[in-house]
Amino acid sequence: MTMSVQTETSAFEPSCPTSFNITTWAQRNCTAENVRRKFPITLWLPRYQCSWVQSDFIAGLTVALTVIPQGLAYAHLAELPLQYGLYSSFMGCLVYFFLGSSKDITLGPTAIMSLMVASYAEGDTTYAVALTLLCGCIQLGMGIFQLGFLVNFISFPVINGFTSAAAITIAFGQVKHVLGLQKIPRDFFPCVYYTFKNLGKTNLWDLLMGAVCFVLLLLLKWLKDVKWDSPDEIGYSPTRWQQAGRKIVWLIGTARNAVVVVSAALVVVALKSQDINVLTLTQQVQPGLPAFKPPAFTVHHGNSTETAGDILQGLGAGLAVVPLIGFLECIAIGKAFARQNNYRVDANQELLAIGMGNIVSSFVSSYPITGSFSRTAVNSHSGVKTPAGGLVTAAVVLLSLGVLTPSFHYIPQAALAAVIISAVLTMVDFRVLIKLWRLQKMDLLPLVCTFFGTFIGIEWGILAGVGVSVMILLFPQARPGMLVDNKDVLIFQPDRGLHYPGVDFIRTLLYDRALKEKPYRPVVLDCSHMASIDYTTIQGIKEVLEEFNRMRVPLSFAALKPHLQEVLTAADLPGFRCYATANEAANNIYEDGDPETNPYTPLLNAAQH
Incomplete structure (x- = not known):
């Protein structure tokens, strides 16, 4: 019996993996094992x-x-x-x-x-x-x-x-x-x-x-x-x-x-x-x-009648x-x-x-x-x-x-x-306030917002708490940690992937540390901790590269993962250069082809003197 089911299932394999076949889906999901999982009574009753x-x-x-x-x-x-x-x-x-x-x-x-x-x-x-x-x-x-x-x-x-x-x-x-x-x-x-x-x-x-x-x-x-305490007697048991x-x-x-x-x-x-x-x-x-009857979706109040639409509108946020x-x-x-x-x-x-x-x-x-x-x-x-x-x-x-x-x-x-x-x-549990104060004070904020918001309205309390929690969760994306090596070449190492909430923060940081005062300082962006990137961030990197190129200050990338390097290369960024390590990028920061045409040669000469 089981073997015949498996044979029929394999016979309905779609030729194209991206196509959808309702018969195939049904046969894959409506198996005896899935039915048993959806009806746990079949597991414990036997x-x-x-x-x-x-x-x-x-x-x-x-x-x-x-x-x-x-x-x-x-x-x-x-x-x-x-x-x-x-x-x-x-x-x-x-x-x-x-x-x-x-x-x-x-x-x-x-x-x-x-x-x-x-x-x-x-x-x-x-x-x-x-x-x-x-x-x-x-x-x-x-x-x-x-x-x-x-x-x-x-x-x-x-x-x-x-x-x-x-x-x-x-x-x-x-x-x-x-x-x-x-x-x-x-x-x-x-x-x-x-x-x-x-x-x-x-x-x-x-x-x-x-x-x-x-x-x-x-x-x-x-x-x-x-x-109930029992006497400390060997072999004692209550009557x-x-x-x-x-x-x-x-x-x-x-x-x-x-x-x-x-x-x-x-x-x-x-x-x-x-x-x-x-x-x-x-x-x-x-x-x-x-x-035993289906719920009514009409309400009669004297000469007026509320329809299903009125009921749905009346329930409002309660439906979520x-x-x-x-x-x-x-x-x-x-x-x-x-x-x-x-x-x-x-x-x-x-x-x-x-x-x-x-x-x-x-x-x-x-x-x-x-x-x-x-x-x-x-x-x-x-x-x-x-x-x-x-x-x-x-x-x-x-x-x-x-x-x-x-x-x-x-x-x-x-x-x-x-x-x-x-x-x-x-x-009611107020002891958690003491625990959060000792362990993670930031988590007190969503708790307090939810607590007082619920007195105004149930949905407002939940929305306030979830909203604050999401902001706390996303804040590190907007303010990523940054390790900075302050030698002749500034090496910036973000501690996470770069995403659109943190674009302005990174851009401002690079400008303030490298381009705010003369002599301008070359920059290496060490991407060894980056695992992902989004389109908004790519556009921000493009603007930063254009600004650094205009100021004739070198900006290089290092330790990019292969898939990220492919994405940034395909984006056709002006002056994009990538090296295997941050040290290699720093050592080759001014070496970019012919010294006569290298826009960073004046900076190299200034650094040598």
Whole structure:
């Protein structure tokens, strides 16, 4: 079977290597090996062991207990009806089961994606679901064309500055719900202003509920991370009851969001039974499973209708920012846990997975999803063995949608706000400032620009950070290092290739050192470190040679690589001379044919006297 496929493939070899044959391309790329790589399930499922079922089940259930309260909270953050958080929590897990290259990653709503949905969809469910489909299509296209390398152009300082600023924005945006304030703007600076302005209108019951929930979340998180010490006795091992107790404590700490939200809801039920309505509750959650249908691209507002073009225009920069940040968040998480658990993730495969996950999720009214750090950590620490744990997570979320949605109305807004705040505060990392100050102060600039720019707008923060990073990256091209030998002949040795940003710098340097004062000094340009050159630089070299020739000052080149020498020779530069080494060029600087016709003879005579 395999041999026949190989024979057919070789039969379709094109006679001309530059021609494109769709049949040949398909047969070369649609091989069994490529299909297996694009569907990682075909690699791990045949090796699946029965002993892994328990680990995957426990991990999937634990993640589900985390994602249900988080989904409700994140939908609240995204300014969408709460059920949309659950709509976004199950389909990504199912798709990742087939396409994911990491055993740990779980796809679903995240704080940063929810913040961006609130920013670009502005509470409109049609915009949010349409953004999911478009985001998925862009990510899928990037994966097909293997554009995963683009994420490498976003440096660590930019990522750190963005996540820290986003976390602060998200956390402060939830303070209004802890205080029970109404009609507070979403944008950061107006939100800060009006929150402090309306402190006198604080609902003390909401404040008490939010504070208690936040303290409980911190306490349960500490409880989960407790390191149990065993007595220093040879052969000691904890009893079965001790092991069970520690496991229960760990499970309660891991599912702390669910524990706190359920406890807060029970408090509301108890208060309502006594006709006490003092807490601000969440909106009514629509019960039942979402309909499987393609996203709508029209919005009706009374007598007006917004078309697909209006939606695309309304989403604006979100069509670029959301897919990129979604992929960046997912691949950063995947690589972190891959290093920790000793395996590798494929960036392009992850693009395919989250792209297809967003596309399919849009058919169940999801808003954009990506990998979640907190739930991925829970999944990994729960001992998950394969992406099959996502099947359990999806099943539990679907069960909650079908059965539990009427109960979600009893959840206080302050409790959900506490869940969000406790989740995002860990994203703020100011320790990196000290590290960058010690190691590379220049990297503080893109971090600071991204951090403060994000408070103005998500896209502005990212653009500012990337722009500054690119400027720092290109600055050495505009100001290349230059080793200068100040003997009778000036020898300039650039430390890198010459490109158009540095043309004016090199030209000015040569003029200032060789032609500014008499007697003029001959120059050798040692190109031993040059590996490339561009057309603008060639034109600049031509102008420099013309100026040196006009002033009758010799300018020679040395140690040019063969391909660069061919390029400069073909450019027909006036007076172009090249030598094997800088010393040879310096020794022969005035020897150019007949002394009577050599324009540099006067300089030679002056040097000899």
